[in-house]
Amino acid sequence: MMGLLAAGTAEISAKDWPQWRGPNRDGKSTETGIIKNWETNPPKLLWMGEGMGAGYAGVAVVGDRIYTTGDLAAGQGVIAVNAKDGKVVWSTPLTEGAPKHGFEGARCTPTVEGGMLWVTTSDGAVACLDTTGKVVWKKSFSEEWGGKMMSGWGFSESVLIDGDNAVCTPGGPEAMMVALDKKTGKEAWRCKMPEGGGKGKDGAGYGSAVISNGAGVKQYVQMTGRGLIGVRASDGKFLWSYDHVANDVANISTPVVIGDHIFASTAYGTGTGLVKLVKDGDGVKAEEVYFIDPNKLQNHHGGMVLVDGHIYCGHKQNGGDPVCVDIKTGELKWGPVKAPGKGSGSVSYVDGHLIFRYQNGVVALVEATPSGYKLKGSFKPEFQQKESWAHPVVSGGRLYLREQDKLMCYGL
Numbered sequence: 001m002m003g004l005l006a007a008g009t010a011e012i013s014a015k016d017w018p019q020w021r022g023p024n025r026d027g028k029s030t031e032t033g034i035i036k037n038w039e040t041n042p043p044k045l046l047w048m049g050e051g052m053g054a055g056y057a058g059v060a061v062v063g064d065r066i067y068t069t070g071d072l073a074a075g076q077g078v079i080a081v082n083a084k085d086g087k088v089v090w091s092t093p094l095t096e097g098a099p100k101h102g103f104e105g106a107r108c109t110p111t112v113e114g115g116m117l118w119v120t121t122s123d124g125a126v127a128c129l130d131t132t133g134k135v136v137w138k139k140s141f142s143e144e145w146g147g148k149m150m151s152g153w154g155f156s157e158s159v160l161i162d163g164d165n166a167v168c169t170p171g172g173p174e175a176m177m178v179a180l181d182k183k184t185g186k187e188a189w190r191c192k193m194p195e196g197g198g199k200g201k202d203g204a205g206y207g208s209a210v211i212s213n214g215a216g217v218k219q220y221v222q223m224t225g226r227g228l229i230g231v232r233a234s235d236g237k238f239l240w241s242y243d244h245v246a247n248d249v250a251n252i253s254t255p256v257v258i259g260d261h262i263f264a265s266t267a268y269g270t271g272t273g274l275v276k277l278v279k280d281g282d283g284v285k286a287e288e289v290y291f292i293d294p295n296k297l298q299n300h301h302g303g304m305v306l307v308d309g310h311i312y313c314g315h316k317q318n319g320g321d322p323v324c325v326d327i328k329t330g331e332l333k334w335g336p337v338k339a340p341g342k343g344s345g346s347v348s349y350v351d352g353h354l355i356f357r358y359q360n361g362v363v364a365l366v367e368a369t370p371s372g373y374k375l376k377g378s379f380k381p382e383f384q385q386k387e388s389w390a391h392p393v394v395s396g397g398r399l400y401l402r403e404q405d406k407l408m409c410y411g412l
Helices: 141-145
Strands: 044-050 060-062 065-072 075-082 088-093 111-113 116-121 125-130 135-140 160-162 165-168 177-181 187-191 210-212 219-224 227-232 238-242 256-258 261-266 271-280 283-292 304-307 310-315 321-326 332-334 345-350 353-358 363-367 375-379 393-395 398-403 406-411
Touching (some): 065 088, 075 116, 111 160, 125 165, 135 141, 210 256, 219 261, 227 261, 227 283, 238 271, 261 283, 261 304, 310 345, 345 393
Parallel strands (some): 238 283
Antiparallel strands (some): 060 065, 075 088, 160 165, 210 219, 219 227, 256 261, 261 271, 271 283, 304 310, 310 321, 321 332, 345 353, 353 363
């Protein structure tokens, strides 16, 4: 088990989950020794806390603190929780009243590092707080960069921290992506996308950026309203785009980085593509390796994980039927299989297994193997309210499930 740290600290342990999709933004935990038969021995509820506010945000876990975002009475903000018992330690509103848009509520998982944390609000502000809840700096996407979303559901990005950079995606005409000094908020660079239309819509998408060193160039890869893009990390130079995975409604799931390749999928009848990044003069270009038709694979907003050369995820618009894809060929090794739950399914990986969480609350354990679909049991959590869209989080031998104002902690 993870050794607990002094209250309010933010030193990173190997078993912490300090940001969106875990330590490496890939949806994978390195923990071992989990319960592997949920049919006879499902996870037990350890505690259920309340006071998270409204929203669909996941949680970050560092030491003995859990951080999330939610719509509180005073506005949308950040909440810190004691990992021992689920009690709220502090909350800090960042907006005056809750932002109004489709599916109201916070969506951003805080990024925690070195006694600081960074968030975006759904009305388009990026903020830095310390781990006692004090606001260090805050900037508005619209006021600073003319930021906008591709459609009307509110900003959902979780800030990427890379060295001194806090990287985020305002979606503005002159600043699709920006890098800020993580300590001060001062702009380091901004990236303008070339004009020219193509598939999708102008503005930010609903994904979060990841790091690639494809073609030997460190770059930030992000899903925008116009599809997948790559931006050089050193200076913000726009490198490449790939709009075959763009649609006009919402481009959501975080792309998966595999060496010189990027795997990306969107729903709304769009589909899935793998691109290879290759040198192009002093830049980089993206070449499509294959494309998977949407009737075989389209990932809505549940995310994807890569395990031993295979992608595991849920398939279907408003669905999460499990599927396994050979990353080299795009061949479906198995699936889509009828899901054990209903609605979109989010997925995380731990100890040779996948944890799927479905929109109706059902949580299922599936073995991560290309040899066939092996369901190891499922359970319905203690509490379920609206759409259970927050991704499952594994940290310190525990499974955390955010459900609107409640946070449930199960023993794994």
